[in-house]
Amino acid sequence: MPEYKLIYFNAKGTAELIRWIFTHGGITFTDERIEMEDWPERKSEMPHGKVPVLMIDEEPLVQSLAIARFAAKEAGLVPEDNLEAAMCDALVDTVNEMMKELYDNVRKYDDDDEKQKYFEEIFFPNHLEPFLKNLNERLSEKEWFVTDQLTWADLMLARTMMQITEKHPDCLENFSDVAAHMERVCEVPSIKEWIENSPETAF
Numbered sequence: 001m002p003e004y005k006l007i008y009f010n011a012k013g014t015a016e017l018i019r020w021i022f023t024h025g026g027i028t029f030t031d032e033r034i035e036m037e038d039w040p041e042r043k044s045e046m047p048h049g050k051v052p053v054l055m056i057d058e059e060p061l062v063q064s065l066a067i068a069r070f071a072a073k074e075a076g077l078v079p080e081d082n083l084e085a086a087m088c089d090a091l092v093d094t095v096n097e098m099m100k101e102l103y104d105n106v107r108k109y110d111d112d113d114e115k116q117k118y119f120e121e122i123f124f125p126n127h128l129e130p131f132l133k134n135l136n137e138r139l140s141e142k143e144w145f146v147t148d149q150l151t152w153a154d155l156m157l158a159r160t161m162m163q164i165t166e167k168h169p170d171c172l173e174n175f176s177d178v179a180a181h182m183e184r185v186c187e188v189p190s191i192k193e194w195i196e197n198s199p200e201t202a203f
């Protein structure tokens with residue numbers, strides 16, 4: 001087994017899914033967290049000046065989703081079946097695209113009230129709500145999103161729903177099956193233990 005070192009900020013951000021995947025797979029990794037004040041001098045060490053970076057022995061792997069997919073394969077969280085694996089990718093890409101839309105827009109506003117207004121008046125009705133309706137229907141019939149077992153797509157979904165509900169606690173009010181899915185993932189013993197013991201961070 002190679003040595004894994006995941007380099008990111010002292011934050012959850014786009015690294016937390018990768019941490020969940022390694023943890024769930026019982027794969028040992030070094031969780032290197034860079035403090036913001038050290039970033040200017042560390043940035044030039046990273047292949048594209050960005051994190052997360054996964055060092056696999058001496059080899060750097062970049063891009064959070066490429067790293068997560070790699071880790072998920074190592075952890076047995078990607079289905080063997082090609083179509084089921086693609087279904088996982090499709091959900092992960094959809095969630096990622098939606099979150100990019102959210103972050104690209106909220107960063108335009110300095111004021112928290114304006115961010116909230118954008119969320120309530122634009123993001124929720126146009127992006128999140130239609131997605132949740134679809135998802136809720138599927139999850140009313142299935143325990144896990146793609147197969148009858150947990151995949152990395154379930155982890156991506158639950159992690160993202162946690163992130164959203166931390167800031168907007170009511171948004172799953174009408175989507176009880178999505179809320180139940182998030183709770184189900186958080187009750188998986190490995191994930192539960194990680195959540196309980198991971199450091200408090202600003203984001």
Ligand SMILES: N[C@@H](CCC(=O)N[C@@H](CS)C(=O)NCC(=O)O)C(=O)O
Nearest residue numbers: 013014049050051052062063064065
């Ligand atoms: N598409 C890349 C984006 C990488 C990225 O923008 N990372 C941010 C943190 S989430 C970063 O390194 N920001 C610091 C900087 O650009 O100096 C990925 O998913 O890994």
